[in-house]
Amino acid sequence: MKKFLIPLVLFAVLVGFLAVGLNRDPREVPSPLVGKPAPAFSLPQLAAPEKSFSPEQMKGQVWVFNVWASWCVSCRQEHPLLVEFARAGVAPLIGLDYKDKREDGLRWLKQFGNPYDLSAFDADGRVGIDYGVYGVPETYVIDKQGVIRHKHIGPVTVEALEKTIIPLINELKRS
Amino acid sequence: MKRTLILLAALLSCSLLQAKEAAPLAEDEAVEKRLVVISEELRCLVCQNESLAGSRADLAQDLRREVRKLIKDGKTDQEVRDFLVSRYGDFVLYRPPVKPTTWLLWVGPFVLMAAGIAVLIVYLRRRSREVKDTLLSDEERRRAEALLKESE
Numbered sequence: 103m104k105k106f107l108i109p110l111v112l113f114a115v116l117v118g119f120l121a122v123g124l125n126r127d128p129r130e131v132p133s134p135l136v137g138k139p140a141p142a143f144s145l146p147q148l149a150a151p152e153k154s155f156s157p158e159q160m161k162g163q164v165w166v167f168n169v170w171a172s173w174c175v176s177c178r179q180e181h182p183l184l185v186e187f188a189r190a191g192v193a194p195l196i197g198l199d200y201k202d203k204r205e206d207g208l209r210w211l212k213q214f215g216n217p218y219d220l221s222a223f224d225a226d227g228r229v230g231i232d233y234g235v236y237g238v239p240e241t242y243v244i245d246k247q248g249v250i251r252h253k254h255i256g257p258v259t260v261e262a263l264e265k266t267i268i269p270l271i272n273e274l275k276r277s
Numbered sequence: 278m279k280r281t282l283i284l285l286a287a288l289l290s291c292s293l294l295q296a297k298e299a300a301p302l303a304e305d306e307a308v309e310k311r312l313v314v315i316s317e318e319l320r321c322l323v324c325q326n327e328s329l330a331g332s333r334a335d336l337a338q339d340l341r342r343e344v345r346k347l348i349k350d351g352k353t354d355q356e357v358r359d360f361l362v363s364r365y366g367d368f369v370l371y372r373p374p375v376k377p378t379t380w381l382l383w384v385g386p387f388v389l390m391a392a393g394i395a396v397l398i399v400y401l402r403r404r405s406r407e408v409k410d411t412l413l414s415d416e417e418r419r420r421a422e423a424l425l426k427e428s429e
Contacts, residue, residue, distance in 0.1 A: 234364040236322035
């Protein structure tokens with residue numbers, strides 16, 4: 103038998119493992135919340151502190167929940183895409199202004215445009231913890247029964263929107 | 278003499294009074310101790326190579342606050358861990374749980390070691406057999422001895 107092939111094969115296997123492992127994004131931690139009901143909460147709205155928002159109100163609709171903050175740099179990167187997404191009217195877009203100051207959040211929306219139907223205001227980040235937020239921005243797709251179907255970590259990209267998020271929303275709407 | 282003694286006593290009592298115990302940094306020491314024990318085994322998700330106990334990231338501070346609250350509510354260590362795992366996944370645990378998806382992770386190194394030992398044993402046995410096979414014949418031994426003498 104050709105013995106010299108053994109190290110070569112072992113090396114190829116090692117290269118294969120490294121190629122897969124090193125090309126993965128270590129920041130993308132699979133969320134245990136996918137497939138589970140969205141955690142309930144009730145928070146004041148950003149623009150109208152006297153009104154509250156809770157995910158209950160969205161029952162029966164497929165909706166997108168986007169965690170953002172005025173201090174978050176990569177939120178600016180995804181923002182134009184969200185504006186476009188909202189304009190297309192695919193699904194309601196609810197924001198969660200995470201660990202922000204109210205006036206900063208409002209100013210940010212004024213400056214860059216407001217794609218959100220409304221934003222809930224999570225001043226101390228408590229709701230963020232329930233949703234397993236660890237790096238803003240994060241985006242959730244929630245179905246008619248209030249179950250989280252998808253979580254996107256980091257700024258949404260055109261690719262993620264077109265290949266994953268929008269097809270998923272359309273599919274969930276039909277069911 | 279008496280005056281000096283009184284003065285000395287007065288001075289001593291002063292310093293005694295001033296030696297106050299340092300106030301504990303946290304309000305509740307027992308809670309803090311448990312917090313450190315639990316959070317050293319948990320990963321901070323923002324700076325992934327730091328533990329939740331050591332990280333200064335904003336989220337780590339929030340999570341420590343949350344864990345502190347759970348401890349004060351009388352939750353067990355396991356319940357605190359479950360709280361975090363249900364939100365952030367097994368990834369927050371530095372010590373992954375033993376379950377079907379992690380069997381390879383836990384058992385893999387031992388399997389590799391066993392395989393290595395097996396290969397080594399097979400190799401050594403084969404070699405000792407080969408060494409036995411190549412022992413010199415009487416004729417060869419005489420020749421070798423002759424050659425050795427010649428070189429002397």
